[in-house]
Amino acid sequence: MTPNDPVPTQSGQRPVVLLAGATGYVGGRLIPLLEKSGAVLRCLARTPDKLRPRVAPSTEVVAGDVLDPASLGLAMQGVTTAYYLVHLMSGSKDFEKDDRQAAMNFAEAARKAAVQRIIYLGGLGDDQDPDLSPHLRSRQEVGKILRDSGVETIEFRASLVIGSGSLSFDLVKSLTDRLPVMLCPKWLSTPTQPIAVDDVLAYLLAAKDLPPGESRVFEIGCRDVTTYGNMIRECARQQGLRRWLISVPVLTPYLSSLWLALVTPASFEVGRHLIEGLKNPTVVRDKAALDVFSIRPMGIREAVAKALSLPEPDKVQTP
Numbered sequence: 092m093t094p095n096d097p098v099p100t101q102s103g104q105r106p107v108v109l110l111a112g113a114t115g116y117v118g119g120r121l122i123p124l125l126e127k128s129g130a131v132l133r134c135l136a137r138t139p140d141k142l143r144p145r146v147a148p149s150t151e152v153v154a155g156d157v158l159d160p161a162s163l164g165l166a167m168q169g170v171t172t173a174y175y176l177v178h179l180m181s182g183s184k185d186f187e188k189d190d191r192q193a194a195m196n197f198a199e200a201a202r203k204a205a206v207q208r209i210i211y212l213g214g215l216g217d218d219q220d221p222d223l224s225p226h227l228r229s230r231q232e233v234g235k236i237l238r239d240s241g242v243e244t245i246e247f248r249a250s251l252v253i254g255s256g257s258l259s260f261d262l263v264k265s266l267t268d269r270l271p272v273m274l275c276p277k278w279l280s281t282p283t284q285p286i287a288v289d290d291v292l293a294y295l296l297a298a299k300d301l302p303p304g305e306s307r308v309f310e311i312g313c314r315d316v317t318t319y320g321n322m323i324r325e326c327a328r329q330q331g332l333r334r335w336l337i338s339v340p341v342l343t344p345y346l347s348s349l350w351l352a353l354v355t356p357a358s359f360e361v362g363r364h365l366i367e368g369l370k371n372p373t374v375v376r377d378k379a380a381l382d383v384f385s386i387r388p389m390g391i392r393e394a395v396a397k398a399l400s401l402p403e404p405d406k407v408q409t410p
């Protein structure tokens with residue numbers, strides 16, 4: 092489908108849900124849940140042909156790029172709820188600028204199309220912290236841009252998503268699998284509250300059915316607060332591996348990312364942005380999600396066990 096083609100629609104009376112980021116880790120896993128939810132699902136993809144074999148025949152796949160406003164107007168036609176599960180960290184020379192522009196384009200298209208709700212998954216972190224990493228600051232800026240459009244926006248803020256194929260979890264797992272002895276930079280002891288991918292998906296799905304209201308930000312995390320070092324220890328423990336973590340006084344984010352590039356599958360660029368964020372605590376401070384949703388996130392042990400029981404990251408379904 093080209094931007095000039097009419098958007099296929101077989102919605103009738105059923106609500107139309109747009110999913111941007113359908114080829115990504117989280118978006119790809121949300122597809123089957125949305126397909127079962129009774130809504131008409133429309134996926135936005137830069138390369139529709141890659142996505143089509145992976146969705147149900149009833150799911151619409153439309154060509155679109157969040158940096159190309161014209162392509163978004165067509166995709167938003169008739170949409171009631173629009174998911175924004177996009178980031179531009181890979182392949183962008185200036186991801187903060189591109190993510191800002193992309194969010195502005197998406198928000199404006201949603202506003203013009205009278206979309207009723209945007210649902211966005213961003214990052215945890217203290218927005219008042221002047222030392223917040225560019226990646227986390229940018230994730231929160233995207234949420235604000237979406238809210239400022241006037242379209243009701245439900246923003247979830249999560250730390251690392253635990254699941255096979257999640258880039259940040261794969262970093263942790265690769266470190267565990269490949270390095271019997273690890274020099275530990277300071278960031279391995281930063282407090283964090285990661286979350287299992289199944290719990291993230293449950294929140295994203297439930298947000299679609301909230302009664303109409305004000306824009307909201309929900310901080311979400313698993314039951315336990317931990318550290319990246321302890322996540323490595325837990326991955327090792329569950330795989331029966333013996334690992335030694337030795338503290339070193341200085342290992343800058345730059346050196347850490349060089350080191351990561353040697354031992355993990357993540358691209359140097361994306362790994363560097365993620366590592367910069369590891370110095371910032373990512374812990375749930377506002378527990379409102381537990382009041383508003385009936386979801387009770389699992390603990391770290393169960394989340395890691397589930398992630399480790401899945402196929403190797405390069406064999407999971409998301410391209």
Ligand SMILES: NC(=O)c1ccc[n+]([C@@H]2O[C@H](COP(=O)([O-])OP(=O)(O)OC[C@H]3O[C@@H](n4cnc5c(N)ncnc54)[C@H](OP(=O)(O)O)[C@@H]3O)[C@@H](O)[C@H]2O)c1
Binds near residue numbers: 136
């Ligand atoms: N994974 C985690 O641990 C984690 C943790 C906290 C929050 N989050 C948030 O969850 C959301 C999804 O993350 P993810 O891990 O699923 O990311 P991901 O696997 O890297 O997927 C990113 C998605 O963005 C799409 N995209 C990139 N540039 C685009 C453009 N110009 N136009 C349209 N689509 C574009 C990609 O499509 P292509 O296939 O065309 O590249 C892909 O579908 C992000 O907002 C992220 O910040 C993730």
